[in-house]
Amino acid sequence: MDLVISSADASFLMIIENKIDSGETREDQVVSYLAWLERQTHWKRPAVKLIYLTVDGCRAERADPDKYVCLSYREDIRLWLREVVANIHAVRLSQVVNQYLEVVDKLSQEAGGWQWRTSTKPK
Numbered sequence: 001m002d003l004v005i006s007s008a009d010a011s012f013l014m015i016i017e018n019k020i021d022s023g024e025t026r027e028d029q030v031v032s033y034l035a036w037l038e039r040q041t042h043w044k045r046p047a048v049k050l051i052y053l054t055v056d057g058c059r060a061e062r063a064d065p066d067k068y069v070c071l072s073y074r075e076d077i078r079l080w081l082r083e084v085v086a087n088i089h090a091v092r093l094s095q096v097v098n099q100y101l102e103v104v105d106k107l108s109q110e111a112g113g114w115q116w117r118t119s120t121k122p123k
Helices: 029-039 073-085 091-110
Strands: 003-007 012-019 048-054 069-072
Touching (some): 029 048, 048 073
Parallel strands (some): 048 069
16 A cells, blocks of 8 residues: 555545556555455445556556546646646745646656556556
8 A cells, every 4th residue: 555544533544556657566456455445344435445546547457446446647647736736826836746747747658648548558
């Protein structure tokens, strides 16, 4: 698990699995994270989420696609950052977000320049 975000007050639990230059690093990785989430019975449902974040939005190989959210740097993160950067009035923070956007743009180009999310990895 790359990032776990939780709030007891909001009864919210989220895992973000971040994959920049590789697929699942071990067999059934996402399946095991989903099983771990299921065992967290003290959290109310549906405020329990697994986000699978990749450059192009490809899905995990063995996990049920209805049980997690698949996001891409190329589409989802870039779009979100572009939307929020216009509303950032702190100059230094705006510069940092713009620099991060440049990194995301470069990652997207290096991964083959796909423009649309697909259900498989690039060939």
